[in-house]
Amino acid sequence: MAIDVTKLEVLLQQFVANVSHVQGAAVVSPDGLALASSLPSGMDEERVAAMSAAMLSLGERIGRELKRGEIARVLVEGEQGYGILTSCTEEAVFLILADHDAKLGIINLEIKNVVGEIRKQLLGLAQPVGL
Amino acid sequence: MEIMRIVVTGPVGAGKSSFIRTISEIDVVDTDRKATDETAAWKTKTTVAMDFGRLHFGKDVALHLYGTPGQERFDFMWDMLIRKAHAFILLVSSHRPQDFRAARRILAFMRHRASIPMLIGLSHADNPAAWPMDAILLALGYPSSHHRPPAVSVNALEPASVVNALAALIEAYARDKWQNSTDSIKMHSFSGVM
Numbered sequence: 387m388a389i390d391v392t393k394l395e396v397l398l399q400q401f402v403a404n405v406s407h408v409q410g411a412a413v414v415s416p417d418g419l420a421l422a423s424s425l426p427s428g429m430d431e432e433r434v435a436a437m438s439a440a441m442l443s444l445g446e447r448i449g450r451e452l453k454r455g456e457i458a459r460v461l462v463e464g465e466q467g468y469g470i471l472t473s474c475t476e477e478a479v480f481l482i483l484a485d486h487d488a489k490l491g492i493i494n495l496e497i498k499n500v501v502g503e504i505r506k507q508l509l510g511l512a513q514p515v516g517l
Numbered sequence: 518m519e520i521m522r523i524v525v526t527g528p529v530g531a532g533k534s535s536f537i538r539t540i541s542e543i544d545v546v547d548t549d550r551k552a553t554d555e556t557a558a559w560k561t562k563t564t565v566a567m568d569f570g571r572l573h574f575g576k577d578v579a580l581h582l583y584g585t586p587g588q589e590r591f592d593f594m595w596d597m598l599i600r601k602a603h604a605f606i607l608l609v610s611s612h613r614p615q616d617f618r619a620a621r622r623i624l625a626f627m628r629h630r631a632s633i634p635m636l637i638g639l640s641h642a643d644n645p646a647a648w649p650m651d652a653i654l655l656a657l658g659y660p661s662s663h664h665r666p667p668a669v670s671v672n673a674l675e676p677a678s679v680v681n682a683l684a685a686l687i688e689a690y691a692r693d694k695w696q697n698s699t700d701s702i703k704m705h706s707f708s709g710v711m
Binding site for chain 2: 418432436440444447451
């Protein structure tokens with residue numbers, strides 16, 4: 387089954403809208419092309435995608451080089467909040483942006499859940515999303 | 518031990534990762550990912566952050582080689598890497614004239630951010646479809662043979678050829694340093710730059 391990009395976009399929009407403190411989300415290919423996104427206005431999807439791919443690949447490389455094992459996620463914490471990258475499938479990387487009041491435990495659980503959904507969409511296993 | 522940081526840049530598929538892999542004395546730190554963009558048609562993997570390799574040059578110089586991604590969407594990596602570089606190499610595939618514009622854009626990008634010595638390395642010069650060196654330099658914006666950076670043809674898979682290119686770059690670097698130190702009282706010593 388073909389990947390339904392619209393459903394993927396809807397999934398991301400719902401994630402951003404429903405999970406408190408999450409400001410944006412994107413699914414990108416490991417070589418830095420955007421597959422779907424729901425980002426704060428003014429953020430360039432193409433750049434975000436390339437940066438996500440670069441950061442995850444460097445993170446994974448650091449993990450390997452410094453013997454940290456498989457990398458579960460790469461996290462950037464700034465004054466204004468978090469950027470968290472998670473490997474989604476072989477073909478996709480998942481980025482979320484959250485503000486600084488976000489509770490990391492909750493965010494991590496939410497990421498786990500939505501990554502499961504995204505994976506289904508990307509692998510073409512999904513039931514139609516109930517809208 | 519003095520460290521000289523060299524950035525290896527150029528369009529997709531020019532041979533940047535190969536160049537570094539051919540000559541590095543350490544296991545190259547690479548960030549290859551499966552290509553899914555238009556480059557997937559002719560190469561399977563593409564660099565998404567950087568390559569890093571290292572080698573000793575002479576007794577007391579260590580060369581640190583940083584390879585950039587080729588696609589413009591990774592220009593933030595170009596920016597990060599060039600700002601700390603002492604010199605850079607622009608690799609261009611001689612047989613892919615469709616890439617010359619991209620090469621010129623990269624060149625402008627780097628020139629804008631760093632006035633450091635550079636070298637143009639022409640790869641795939643033995644390909645039957647390869648353009649002659651003068652024509653490529655013209656396409657890159659160097660119409661006259663004066664005021665143009667040194668250019669050499671390089672086979673990124675051949676250690677002797679890669680060393681030759683690095684030697685030419687280091688020569689350009691040394692010449693530049695010498696000129697700077699005689700042009701002004703301000704001394705640009707090797708360690709001073711770092």
